[in-house]
Amino acid sequence: MRVASVAIAASKLATAVGIDAPREWKTAAGDDSVEKGTYRQGTELDQMAFTGWVSGFGQMGNTRRGFSLVRKDWEEVRTFRLLFSHENQRRSGEELRQASLLNQAEMTRGTRTSQGRRHYPETWENMSAYQRNPVMTNLRGSTITWLGHAVVHITTGKGTEILIDPFIEHNPKYPKGHKLPGRIDLLLLTHGHSDHIADAAAVAKQHGPEVVAMVELAGWLKSKGVEKASGMNLGGSYKVKDVIVSMVEARHSTGIEDGGKTIYGGEPVGYVVSVDGGPVLYHAGDTAVFLDMQLIRDLYTPEIAFLPIGDYYTMGPKGAAVAARYLGVKTVVPIHFGTFPVLTGTPEELEKELSGSGIEVLKPKPGEALR
Numbered sequence: 001m002r003v004a005s006v007a008i009a010a011s012k013l014a015t016a017v018g019i020d021a022p023r024e025w026k027t028a029a030g031d032d033s034v035e036k037g038t039y040r041q042g043t044e045l046d047q048m049a050f051t052g053w054v055s056g057f058g059q060m061g062n063t064r065r066g067f068s069l070v071r072k073d074w075e076e077v078r079t080f081r082l083l084f085s086h087e088n089q090r091r092s093g094e095e096l097r098q099a100s101l102l103n104q105a106e107m108t109r110g111t112r113t114s115q116g117r118r119h120y121p122e123t124w125e126n127m128s129a130y131q132r133n134p135v136m137t138n139l140r141g142s143t144i145t146w147l148g149h150a151v152v153h154i155t156t157g158k159g160t161e162i163l164i165d166p167f168i169e170h171n172p173k174y175p176k177g178h179k180l181p182g183r184i185d186l187l188l189l190t191h192g193h194s195d196h197i198a199d200a201a202a203v204a205k206q207h208g209p210e211v212v213a214m215v216e217l218a219g220w221l222k223s224k225g226v227e228k229a230s231g232m233n234l235g236g237s238y239k240v241k242d243v244i245v246s247m248v249e250a251r252h253s254t255g256i257e258d259g260g261k262t263i264y265g266g267e268p269v270g271y272v273v274s275v276d277g278g279p280v281l282y283h284a285g286d287t288a289v290f291l292d293m294q295l296i297r298d299l300y301t302p303e304i305a306f307l308p309i310g311d312y313y314t315m316g317p318k319g320a321a322v323a324a325r326y327l328g329v330k331t332v333v334p335i336h337f338g339t340f341p342v343l344t345g346t347p348e349e350l351e352k353e354l355s356g357s358g359i360e361v362l363k364p365k366p367g368e369a370l371r
């Protein structure tokens with residue numbers, strides 16, 4: 001029954017999004033970790049074949065299901081990932097469209113070859129885990145790249161370049177040879193510890209961003225020759241191009257080490273980055289979990305959270321799982337783990353803590369772009 005209902009739902013969906021399906025479709029195996037097989041059902045599906053997978057059996061009766069359409073010559077693959085409830089399975093394609101599930105679901109994958117054609121891996125099994133399980137939150141034109149530790153690079157659909165917590169030269173997890181864009185518009189700093197600001201002045205001088213930080217930290221940076229440093233404070237928002245940056249609370253400390261002295265760096269913070277027409281992202285900085293993360297949810301409704309999980313200096317996977325629930329996010333990208341031996345938390349532990357929650361944990365490699 002489950003197989004049949006996925007097939008029927010997928011068929012309705014294909015109709016709803018207007019897929020122009022060729023008559024011949026090659027089939028491929030489904031996700032072997034969950035439910036393997038190819039589903040072909042009834043006259044509606046005579047024109048296409050697709051692989052299906054079912055994952056994340058939720059306690060609420062919601063199941064994340066998806067399917068891929070694969071043409072015989074591998075010229076085109078479309079992947080859909082949906083949150084189906086039993087109720088949704090009974091809806092017509094048009095109803096599904098109206099429920100705007102589709103807005104979040106579509107994603108085309110593959111890379112263009114030099115001839116401009118899309119290239120796809122030979123088999124489903126050869127695909128990376130990320131290719132098989134595309135990001136559930138639709139980034140709507142934005143690209144996010146984790147660069148090891150707490151370094152995150154965001155490029156919005158309109159081309160605004162944002163870098164958070166530059167720890168590059170001495171960051172053992174920074175992807176070797178990774179080049180930052182020549183122009184960076186915004187450099188956001190969560191607090192004054194060296195594993196977050198070590199390369200801030202260098203990046204500011206080389207890439208010319210406006211630097212946003214807590215007022216005391218911004219003041220210190222100015223004293224180090226960073227001209228465009230804007231000091232904000234908790235609760236404030238600031239619009240730059242197509243993004244609104246909001247400075248939010250974090251539970252940590254923030255002394256700045258400078259010439260053998262520790263200088264007061266204000267309060268540590270996190271940031272909500274709301275992209276116009278794009279996703280709302282939250283970078284927690286270094287923090288413990290705290291109940292007021294629910295205020296961040298109420299005020300900004302973030303969709304994707306970059307959460308520290310390494311433990312010791314910040315929350316570990318257990319705390320991060322509670323944080324993800326408080327924040328109401330759909331997707332978590334774990335950060336601040338594995339950089340040093342003491343940061344022992346792992347994404348797998350976080351996944352375990354979040355199993356059944358419907359919250360997805362993405363595990364990109366440093367430097368791997370999420371689109």
Ligand SMILES: [Zn+2]
Pocket residue numbers: 150193195196286313336
């Ligand atoms: Zn840190």
